[in-house]
Amino acid sequence: MSPEPIPAGTEAILPPEENDVPALPPPTRWLLLAPCLALLLPAGTGLADAPPAKAIQRPMLVEVNLADAQRRLFQARLVIPISPGPVTLVYPKWVPGEHMPSGPLADLAGLVIRAGGTTLRWHRDDVDMFAIQVEVPSGATELEVTLDSLSPPPGTNSGFSAAASATANLALLSWNHLVLYPAGSDPRSLPVAPSLTLPAGWTASTPLVPLAGAGKNPGRISFQPVSLSRLIDSPVLAGSHLHEVPLGVVDGAPHFLVLAAETEAQAELRPEQRAAFEKLVVEAQALFGARHYDSYRFLTSISDSVAHFGLEHHQSSDDRVGGDAFVDAELFTASATLWSHEYVHSWNGKYRRPIGLATPDFQQPMKDGLLWVYEGLTQYLGVVLAARSGLQAQPTVLENIATEADDMEQHRGRTWRPLEDTAVAAQVLYPARHDWEAWRRGVDFYFEGTLIWLEVDALLREKSNGARSMNDFCRRFHGGKSGGPEMRPYTLDDVVATLADLVPYDWRGHFEKRLQATAKDAPLQGLEAAGWRLVYGPVRSAFQKAIETRDQQMDLRASIGMVVDLRLSSAGDLVDVVPGSPAFRAGLGPMMRLVAVNGRKFTGSTSSEQMLRRAVARTPAEPLELLVENAETFRTYRLDYQGGARYPKLEPIPGRRDLLSAILAPLGTSPSKKSP
């Protein structure tokens, strides 16, 4: 491992968060099996590794019971060491990685607070809804708190970790949903002793390290004490069809792909898929040069009944995909960058974190302005690592980049809202509706981030005659010394200084142009500097087809300017209409419902989808008339469109050096085999 120097200016700002948690030994492969608790424990996982005495008085007990997870009732019992007098307990409000105050407070139920066997009256603060006030009687040394989290049903897709998380066969536990902690205490050093009860026949996987022995309650798994921050950073995936697939020990740390599915068949991994995940770990190590976790788990829920998204943690990621995501090669391709993206976050987002997101507890507001680095660079590196690992074949990655670039081309809100504002306002834009997204803009710092960081990569390579690249940036900015989770905050100055150290250039001025200017077109300069350009042709790429199949939508924005919903319950709904497009000029708007195409009924079926595609392709030879239902009224709209079928793709620019293919090529560096 080559410990690259941390750029000047960042060394002094050491570690608010998770650095002070006790060092835990790297876990080996283990499985939790309830109720018989067959534990394969690593050596040295006993209490000897608990936090130092000065940091703890007594740990807070967090006992979570998932026995009722199948009917989506998660339960907890907390024992909180406390002193007599007035006390405020707080429920985690700002959720790391979600960048907004998304703690699912409305789903907190059954709250009872006791001291010495007496039930205490509690009051909610009438300004801060996340704060609960209680008077602790004299002589009491602890509070016993019982509470439930009402996990939402299938179909609840918004809210990230607060969305649908449990089915008859699996559940994802986010500890922050079931915790109250004393206001004013520091979650980074507040010790907790967690334990977990599972439904009979379920197993579980988590970065937490189980304690040896079953303890008094044979159905409960107890874990080594950790800080509250570390606990909330360590979700648990549990289920009746759960498999931990070892991906290899790289740089001394074991890695696992954990699959929990509705059926055994859905959790089957093909050899080429496993090989790509193994290569992902090796390529990430080659890119960053060090790791900042003791072990890493891709905690993957495979189900049509949970919400689909990814959430990063230091030592794991909560990755949720559809039921056929591994079975169907096309759907696997469509979701492949999910794992590489979330994995990159262990370095970019968890280890290095914008200062505005490095808040000391879960109650203080986060500042999202640097999400174009936190999420934008992660999106870029996620695409790069998908190519280098083989999670996506290189031609597919080019189609992926074309799709992201076109998505940004269609977002016309860039004319009024600069990219930086999509980051600053992320807490408003994540939950925003998708109708009029092309005009509102969404969380564009993801896909526009891909374009911006590709440009930075191309500039570094060009200006150094190929001697420097984003690979060097990653080693310097995210590398350092391998070890367990720690966090180093950064500012924009640190990003600029690291780049300038690699290649002298006005990076600050460059970013200001990309972030603060309004413009009509997406920033495609980097793509072109890398030797490729975004063009349009009549053939839909296999990648776009896969995405549309997964999302059950038709994306016709590049031709007539609209996205059509194909889901059974909402077939024909115009998900969005692009301002200035033929559909827009004809008078169409989002959430009108397409009923007929040139007099033929539109149902959302495969045949009616083809009918609409053919009708678009046949323009201008034939008219394109759409009968649309808008609230209580039907009306026919005639589109003035001559372009035929039109879908995005990349093509090489003749005579230009192909930097993109070089960027996407595996680094081929052998991983270091030495122990940390």
Ligand SMILES: [Zn+2]
């Ligand atoms: Zn992300």
